[in-house]
Amino acid sequence: MLSSTGHPFIFLLPVLAIAAFWLMAKFEKKEAGLPRRSFFERNGTPVAIYLIVAVAFWAIFMIVLPQLFMVEMSFRPKLPPIEMGGPKDLYTFENYHYFLYGSTTSNAAINWLHLKAFSLTIFASVCAALFNFALSYPLAFYMAQVAKPARVRFLLLLLIAPYWVNEILRAFAFRIIFSSSGLINKTIMAAGLVDQPIDFIGNDIALYTGLGYAYMLMMIFSLYNAIETLDHAQIEAARDLGAPWWHIHAFIVIPFAKPGIASGCTLVFMLSAGSLAAPLVLGGPRSLWFTPILYDRFFQAFNWPQGAAYAFILLLTCVSFVLLVLRLGRLNLGEIAK
Amino acid sequence: MSSRSVLNVMLAFYMAVFFGFLFGPLIIMGVSAFNTSTYPQVYPIEGFTLSWFDKLLSDRDMVYGMKNSLWIGMWVVLLSVPLGLAGAMMMNQVYHKARSFYYVIVVSPVLTPGIIIGISTVVFWRDLTTTTGSKFLYDGVFLTVLGQSSFISAYSMLMFMSRLNRFDRAQEEAGLDLGATQTQVFFHILLPFLRPAIFSSAVLAFLSSFENYNTTTFAILADKTLTTVLAGRVRQGTTPAISALAVLIIAVTVTGAIIYELVKRHEDRKRQERLDAAHKAERMELQSIENATLHA
Amino acid sequence: MTAAVEIDHLTVQFGLFTAVKDVSLQIRQGEFFSFLGPSGCGKTTILRTISGFQDPSKGIIRIGGQDMQGIGPNQRPTALIFQNLALFPLMTVAENIGYGLRVRGVPKADRDRKVDELLNLIALSDQGNKKIEELSGGQKQRVAIARALAVEPKVLLLDEPLSALDLKLRQHMRNELRAIQRRVGVTFIYITHDQGEALTMSDRIAVMNRGHIEQVGNGRDVYENPETAFVAAFVGENNGFTGMVTRVADGLATVETALGTFNGVNRKSLAVGAKATLFVRPELMRFDGEGENIIDGHAADAAYEGITTHLTMKAKDSSSVVATIAGATAKAFPESGSSVRFAFTSRDATVLPA
Numbered sequence: 001m002l003s004s005t006g007h008p009f010i011f012l013l014p015v016l017a018i019a020a021f022w023l024m025a026k027f028e029k030k031e032a033g034l035p036r037r038s039f040f041e042r043n044g045t046p047v048a049i050y051l052i053v054a055v056a057f058w059a060i061f062m063i064v065l066p067q068l069f070m071v072e073m074s075f076r077p078k079l080p081p082i083e084m085g086g087p088k089d090l091y092t093f094e095n096y097h098y099f100l101y102g103s104t105t106s107n108a109a110i111n112w113l114h115l116k117a118f119s120l121t122i123f124a125s126v127c128a129a130l131f132n133f134a135l136s137y138p139l140a141f142y143m144a145q146v147a148k149p150a151r152v153r154f155l156l157l158l159l160i161a162p163y164w165v166n167e168i169l170r171a172f173a174f175r176i177i178f179s180s181s182g183l184i185n186k187t188i189m190a191a192g193l194v195d196q197p198i199d200f201i202g203n204d205i206a207l208y209t210g211l212g213y214a215y216m217l218m219m220i221f222s223l224y225n226a227i228e229t230l231d232h233a234q235i236e237a238a239r240d241l242g243a244p245w246w247h248i249h250a251f252i253v254i255p256f257a258k259p260g261i262a263s264g265c266t267l268v269f270m271l272s273a274g275s276l277a278a279p280l281v282l283g284g285p286r287s288l289w290f291t292p293i294l295y296d297r298f299f300q301a302f303n304w305p306q307g308a309a310y311a312f313i314l315l316l317t318c319v320s321f322v323l324l325v326l327r328l329g330r331l332n333l334g335e336i337a338k
Numbered sequence: 339m340s341s342r343s344v345l346n347v348m349l350a351f352y353m354a355v356f357f358g359f360l361f362g363p364l365i366i367m368g369v370s371a372f373n374t375s376t377y378p379q380v381y382p383i384e385g386f387t388l389s390w391f392d393k394l395l396s397d398r399d400m401v402y403g404m405k406n407s408l409w410i411g412m413w414v415v416l417l418s419v420p421l422g423l424a425g426a427m428m429m430n431q432v433y434h435k436a437r438s439f440y441y442v443i444v445v446s447p448v449l450t451p452g453i454i455i456g457i458s459t460v461v462f463w464r465d466l467t468t469t470t471g472s473k474f475l476y477d478g479v480f481l482t483v484l485g486q487s488s489f490i491s492a493y494s495m496l497m498f499m500s501r502l503n504r505f506d507r508a509q510e511e512a513g514l515d516l517g518a519t520q521t522q523v524f525f526h527i528l529l530p531f532l533r534p535a536i537f538s539s540a541v542l543a544f545l546s547s548f549e550n551y552n553t554t555t556f557a558i559l560a561d562k563t564l565t566t567v568l569a570g571r572v573r574q575g576t577t578p579a580i581s582a583l584a585v586l587i588i589a590v591t592v593t594g595a596i597i598y599e600l601v602k603r604h605e606d607r608k609r610q611e612r613l614d615a616a617h618k619a620e621r622m623e624l625q626s627i628e629n630a631t632l633h634a
Numbered sequence: 635m636t637a638a639v640e641i642d643h644l645t646v647q648f649g650l651f652t653a654v655k656d657v658s659l660q661i662r663q664g665e666f667f668s669f670l671g672p673s674g675c676g677k678t679t680i681l682r683t684i685s686g687f688q689d690p691s692k693g694i695i696r697i698g699g700q701d702m703q704g705i706g707p708n709q710r711p712t713a714l715i716f717q718n719l720a721l722f723p724l725m726t727v728a729e730n731i732g733y734g735l736r737v738r739g740v741p742k743a744d745r746d747r748k749v750d751e752l753l754n755l756i757a758l759s760d761q762g763n764k765k766i767e768e769l770s771g772g773q774k775q776r777v778a779i780a781r782a783l784a785v786e787p788k789v790l791l792l793d794e795p796l797s798a799l800d801l802k803l804r805q806h807m808r809n810e811l812r813a814i815q816r817r818v819g820v821t822f823i824y825i826t827h828d829q830g831e832a833l834t835m836s837d838r839i840a841v842m843n844r845g846h847i848e849q850v851g852n853g854r855d856v857y858e859n860p861e862t863a864f865v866a867a868f869v870g871e872n873n874g875f876t877g878m879v880t881r882v883a884d885g886l887a888t889v890e891t892a893l894g895t896f897n898g899v900n901r902k903s904l905a906v907g908a909k910a911t912l913f914v915r916p917e918l919m920r921f922d923g924e925g926e927n928i929i930d931g932h933a934a935d936a937a938y939e940g941i942t943t944h945l946t947m948k949a950k951d952s953s954s955v956v957a958t959i960a961g962a963t964a965k966a967f968p969e970s971g972s973s974v975r976f977a978f979t980s981r982d983a984t985v986l987p988a
Contacts, residue, residue, distance in 0.1 A: 039431060041520070041706075042431070042520065043427075043431075043520055043524070044519055044520025044521035044523070044524060045521075046521050047520065047521060047524045050420075050424060051424045051427055051428050051431075054420060054421050054423075054424035054425075055421075055424050055425055055428045055444075057421075058421045058424070058425060058444070058487075058488070058491055059440075059443050059444060061484075062447075062459075062484055062487065062488040062491070063443060063444070063446065063447055063488055064443060065462055066455075066458035066459050066461065066462035066463075066488075067458050069458065069461050069462040069465055070454070070457060070458035070461045070462070073461050135356065135359075138349075138352055139352075139353070139356055142349070157595060157599070158357065158360075159360070160595075161588075161591065161592065161595065162360055162361065162364055164545055164549065164587070164588075164591040165364065165549075165584055165587055165588055165591070166548070166549035166550075166551065166565055166568075166587070167549065167551055167565075168551055168565055168568050168569050168572060169367070169568070169580070169583065169584040169587070170363070170364075171572075172367065172572050172576070172580055172581075172584070173363035173364055173366060173367040173584070174363055175572070175576060176363075176366055176367055176370060176378045176379070176576065176581070177362075177363055177366060179576065181377055181379070182379070183366060183379065183380055186379070213359065213360075213363070216360070266449065267449075270449055270450075270451055271451070273451060274450075274451020274452060274453050274454065274552060275552070276452075276453055276551060276552045276555065277551050277552070277569065280569060280572075280573060281569070281572050281573070291451075291453055294453065295453075295555075298457070298556070304461065307457065308457065308461060311453070311454045311457045311458070314451060314453075314454060315450060315451070315454050318449065318450065318451060319449075322449055333438075333441065333442060333445065506718070506720065508716045508717075508718055508720035509720050509722065511687060511707070511714070511716070511720065512714070512716060512720035512721075512722070513722075513733070513737075514687075514706070514707045514708045515685060515687075515707050515708065515712070515713060515714045516708075516713065516733055516734035516737065516781070516782075516785055517708045517709075517734050517737050517738055517785060518708060518733070518734075518737040519708060519737070522737050526722075526733075526737075527722060530724045531724065609767070612765055612767040612768045613767065615764075615768040616767060616768050616769055616770060619768070619769060619770035619773060620770040620771060622770075623770045623771075623772045623773070623803065624800075624802060624803065627802060627803065627806045628802075630806075
């Protein structure tokens with residue numbers, strides 16, 4: 001992993017992982033004094049082998065190593081294939097430097113375009129999360145605490161249905177509505193409100209509306225699951241004591257649903273910030289969004305190390321956001337990832 | 339007007355806005371698929387046509403992408419359901435200090451943007467296949483299956499975990515006690531118990547794979563899936579053929595949902611019948627005990 | 635004849651907690667043997683150790699003379715009936731009963747024959763195709779028994795299987811369990827905290843407390859001749875008076891207590907100066923005042939239960955003393971608050987080390 005020639009090492013990793021599992025099983029036996037049976041005895045040899053192989057392959061080859069390789073690549077210079085592993089293949093911060101200051105040869109100016117797109121992406125994603133929370137909360141509360149089971153089932157079906165239509169088509173639907181000859185422009189022009197079509201796409205209204213729409217389901221489900229477990233008697237009791245409705249929500253329901261709110265916000269933020277379909281379909285030529293820039297590092301600039309660096313920046317942002325939400329809500333990961 | 343009815347009016351208004359926002363765009367898109375106008379629009383209706391569906395089905399890239407997506411979806415199901423199951427079964431067995439570490443690793447794909455999963459999958463496998471001389475593995479379909487499965491397995495793991503939480507360990511012990519091996523217990527008792535979760539995680543895995551774009555667009559390399567073809571078409575320009583595709587997808591999923599609902603209702607009814615039977619047996623039993631004591 | 639189950643100096647520890655302390659016991663072939671004790675006394679741990687789900691920390695379990703060390707639960711000649719029965723909900727009644735034979739590779743025809751036979755035994759002949767969900771509580775009990783008997787175990791272990799049933803059904807199932815045991819002749823080891831169950835069904839009972847055995851004996855022994863204060867207090871109702879032994883003579887001991895000086899049978903040969911508790915069963919406590927030992931106090935309550943009535947008296951240290959009398963004579967019990975006198979004969983009282 002340290003250089004392009006060191007890769008045979010990675011084949012040692014599954015062996016190490018199996019050794020680690022084996023050690024864990026040993027420890028478990030000693031520590032608790034309870035289970036006399038080892039991991040293999042407990043699951044039966046075939047199943048135990050399946051578990052170890054499957055989990056090792058998934059965790060190592062599909063999750064950890066790809067991420068490590070991407071991070072490692074982000075610290076490499078862009079080189080033609082011939083020079084890879086050669087004397088010029090040294091670790092460097094130039095890809096991150098580029099993100100902040102633009103090209104190394106012109107480090108006078110700051111890389112305004114990318115930084116602005118990046119901060120706008122973060123800001124808009126936070127807004128999307130808050131907007132979704134505000135819009136979804138009443139419905140989630142209604143379904144979880146007020147509506148009858150049959151109606152809840154029907155509503156759930158209604159909610160899920162639009163989300164099986166893929167993201168691009170959902171974005172496309174907004175394009176039909178917002179384009180210069182789309183429904184809204186036709187309507188307001190026919191009504192004589194304007195004589196020129198409004199460029200909803202160029203001024204990013206379409207993009208933000210589409211983003212607000214795209215991941216609402218995640219928010220509703222997270223909220224619904226959390227509020228559903230709240231004992232209705234608590235609300236009744238508060239009402240009996242004369243608490244006004246806003247008080248009930250602010251001091252009973254919302255604190256109780258905190259893990260759900262945190263998980264909904266995290267998911268919507270992550271999905272919005274990492275969204276590619278909405279900016280591609282609904283973004284205008286001058287729209288600023290981070291993922292298309294990232295996409296272009298790979299497919300237009302053909303600068304993979306730089307793309308990897310940008311991807312890592314996005315990943316770090318999402319991780320920080322998760323940590324921030326956990327810290328703010330005083331929660332642990334297990335509570336929000338359900 | 340009482341405060342109660344004000345509340346009801348507000349609720350109705352809110353519901354109308356909410357579901358209007360949710361379904362409006364889809365309805366507009368759906369209608370435009372049947373309008374003769376070459377630009378997808380609802381108003382004015384220039385005439386009813388099915389020609390956009392024809393056009394869609396004669397779009398070779400689209401049909402190719404569709405087939406590829408189905409093929410990938412199948413492999414994702416076959417890979418991520420077993421991986422998710424293994425991940426969930428492992429969760430209860432990891433030594434407890436390592437458990438949260440393990441949890442962070444296997445849940446992280448759910449919280450990682452799909453685009454990053456796609457990029458990292460490509461970067462890793464490009465390196466791996468180059469250095470080990472197994473270039474044939476550097477294939478769009480293969481990478482897409484792996485990339486998608488990395489987070490879809492996590493979804494399915496979460497579903498299995500919640501099902502496994504309801505598993506009664508005494509069932510396993512009863513199997514062992516009657517002489518079954520651990521492997522027999524797994525196949526005869528645990529797997530049948532998990533069947534509903536297997537089914538629903540398979541459906542979820544397939545649908546997530548089929549509609550995925552962010553991961554796929556990187557991992558697919560030069561190959562195509564339905565979503566990548568679609569993205570290309572949408573960027574080139576808007577045509578009602580795309581609306582027609584949406585109508586098809588909606589039709590298929592709605593049919594699926596209706597069938598699912600019907601099956602579920604049927605099962606519920608069957609279950610209710612069984613519970614009624616149990617109730618009846620219970621009453622008869624008590625009756626016969628009482629009769630026996632009376633005669634004695 | 636070798637014992638069906640031999641427990642030899644068994645100790646089971648969970649970390650620092652000792653669930654079973656140095657227990658030794660022999661259970662005979664064909665016996666209905668019960669472990670009786672409050673929850674947490676270690677009875678379930680013993681059962682799980684016999685069935686192989688728990689390893690002993692020290693000691694040996696022998697079944698039919700064979701040491702069970704290292705033999706897994708699926709290879710032991712025992713079958714366990716779980717507290718919640720643990721029937722397989724996705725299999726039919728017949729599949730449940732035949733499961734043990736199926737995993738042993740018994741051919742289907744033989745299996746079916748055996749299953750039919752067992753369905754007959756539990757009077758569910760025509761119900762083999764039903765799902766478990768369709769059965770009543772009593773039927774589920776019987777299926778669980780049949781499933782365990784199908785593998786022809788040497789020992790059947792039962793972990794409070796009746797606790798989930800209604801009272802009436804529970805009493806009925808006691809008889810049925812006993813009848814099945816007589817018919818098949820398999821050794822039954824029964825775990826319960828319900829003394830009524832233990833007394834009515836068992837050939838012998840081991841009363842357990844805090845991981846050790848207090849007394850082993852048949853129901854009558856345990857009830858009438860308790861060997862420890864715990865057994866006297868736990869099995870059946872009892873009035874206990876604690877104090878110091880002041881005189882020993884003629885097999886009797888005199889105990890000085892807060893309520894007076896009483897005489898009782900000195901079964902444990904306590905010496906003068908020993909701390910002791912004198913026990914008198916409520917049904918041996920007399921309310922008409924006949925007996926050498928007398929307790930005065932105020933009438934507190936008369937709980938009428940049809941056949942019997944429980945009379946409660948508040949003694950002078952405000953402890954309660956209970957006398958159980960035939961239902962009809964209860965009318966004579968004075969109103970609450972007025973003075974009453976209970977009495978008992980010395981032969982009816984037992985003095986045990988406190």
